Amino acid sequence: MKKIAIIGAGFSGLLTAIQLVKQSQGSQIHISLIDQNPYPGRGLAYGTRDDNLLLNVPAGNMSAFPDDTQHFVEYCQEIDPAFHEGTFVSRRIYGDYLEDLLAKAKKEFGSSFEIICANVLAVKRIGNERFSVKTALGHSLVFDRVVLALGHFESRNPFPQKQLDTDSNVFLTKKDIPNLCQNAHQQSLVVIGSGLTAIDLIFQLSSAGVNKKILLISRRGLVPQSHRVNPKVPARQMSDILAEVPSTVRAFLRAIRFEISRRQNSGGNWRDVINELRPHIPEIWSRLPFDERRRFLTKVLPYWDTHRHRLAPIAYKRFISLIESGLVEVLAARLESVQPIASGWRLQIKKRGQEIVEEIDAIGMFNCTGPNSDIHQIRDPLIQQLVNDGMICADQLRIGISTTSNYQTLGKEGQEVKDLFYIGPMLKASYWEAIAVPELRVHAAKLAMEILDRL
Structure with a gap:
């Protein structure tokens, strides 16, 4: 045996x-x-x-x-x-x-x-x-x-300072959520990252009754899109569209955008194109040479992720309502440094497109930058x-x-x-x-x- x-x-x-x-x-x-x-x-x-x-x-x-x-x-x-x-x-x-x-x-x-x-x-x-x-x-x-x-x-340590080791209790975990409910300090909570993991965490904080402003910080400030209501099973094969596309990221993106535009002009939805593309991704990936794969990771990935990895419609509405209420704010910013202070942490950030360094005092930080x-x-x-x-x-x-x-x-x-x-x-x-x-x-x-x- x-x-x-x-x-x-x-x-x-x-x-x-x-x-x-x-x-x-x-x-x-x-x-x-x-x-x-x-x-x-x-x-x-x-x-x-x-x-x-x-x-x-x-x-x-x-x-x-x-x-x-x-x-x-x-x-x-x-x-x-x-x-x-x-x-x-x-x-x-x-x-x-x-x-x-x-x-x-x-x-x-x-x-x-x-x-x-x-x-x-x-x-x-x-x-x-x-x-x-x-x-x-x-x-x-x-x-x-x-x-x-x-x-x-x-997740990796997202801070540039090597002395901030993730083993030194810099970041909070889900086990700390009950204590946050009892904490009287009014500083914000900072969540580094703005993808699905970050939004899951926000929902858990909200459900637990944590009554503090939550700042989502990521370089581009992109958040997941919503699935369409009553999503359709992919119906069309994309192989005929992709077969003649040159093996570059730019060429594939151009072909995908053209197909999305064509669908939308006839009352379709861009989500259908992404769904139908999905079974062909391994083949596309195998066709891309090393430099093109690297170009995708450095230039395209954040935009791909926000369209590919989507939220359930009701979850998306819940997230938007938290933003509209002022309990959640999404910042497109680069983390410059972080220092411990008596009540938590002081972060220095540069908002996207700006050179001015701003400071944020946070009672705690969560690392949601992805696996x-x-x-x-x-x-x-x-x-x-x-x-x-x-x-x-x-x-x-x-x-x-x-x-x-x-x-x-x-x-x-x-x-x-x-x-x-x-x-x-x-x-x-x-x-x-x-x-x-x-x-x-x-x-x-x-x-x-x-x-x-x-x-």
Whole structure:
């Protein structure tokens, strides 16, 4: 019997395990799903119990299975028949859905499927065929195959001063929210970043009753757009539009803008173009040479993100109402420095297009600048060990983990690391569009097939 370890029990790890169960068809395998989180499947995204926090994707595109697109909708309709493909349901419900999938997989696979609650510190090669997985509990477990289903890692320190180390309690976390409710100081709270993570935090602060002004600070001051009401399933194939486009960022943007203009002139919506483009993003990314990929990251990415990663309509209206009430303000500004003061922190900023340095006193700061994808700057012991031992390597742009087309990791010399696989958001090094359910569910199904084919 072959033993397979899946390290990480968020969406990617859980779906890989479920696909292994689904596709095994009598194969003699034992699956160990390993994660320090006692609630496997929920991860950071779906661990909330707050029903005010909604999915940013309609239910019709959230099935765990690429070959059964109605699976999640049908699950929701068992809760409330009013749910439909266009409903933006709560993240709690999606977490419940994943837990239900896990329970069914465990029941089907019995003792050959185990969940281990532990923090993995190292994965070491034993000879040429097996791996030793060392946990913080002091155990060393032996496996034939290892899947790294590692999700997002904490944000980088956004300040230029190297002495402001993120380990020195500079930034507040969600655990500090109850204390903020009791704090009498009237200074603002500063949230660095203005994307989906920042807006989630604002909703949590608002729901908890934190009655302080919140400043969102990002270089361009861009915020996510809203999904359209009753979003449509992508209907048109974009391949005919993109086939003859030269492999430059400028050419692709020109083609996309032209198609958006054409649609809008006939009563269409730009969101439909972005939705229909999505399945073609990996192909576009593969066509772009290194310099063009870098140009996209430095020049286009913030504008792409605000249109690609959108809010549920009701969440967008809630966010705008907080701005209109004066409780939230979005600043397009560059952070110049930060200094501790008696009541918190003093930030120096330059607003976009200005040279005057302004000061802001804040009772506290939250870092919502997005996950760190540079494995050379991630402090997680497992990542550091894998990098140091040459079992994983970063791509040229340092936005993810380099893999083969069958998800095996590449070592520091560019060689395949046999039977060590990666799945998760750092697949964006190869595919770019690889951080959300519609793409990761496909990767999970393909990865399971690869593993089983190698038995």
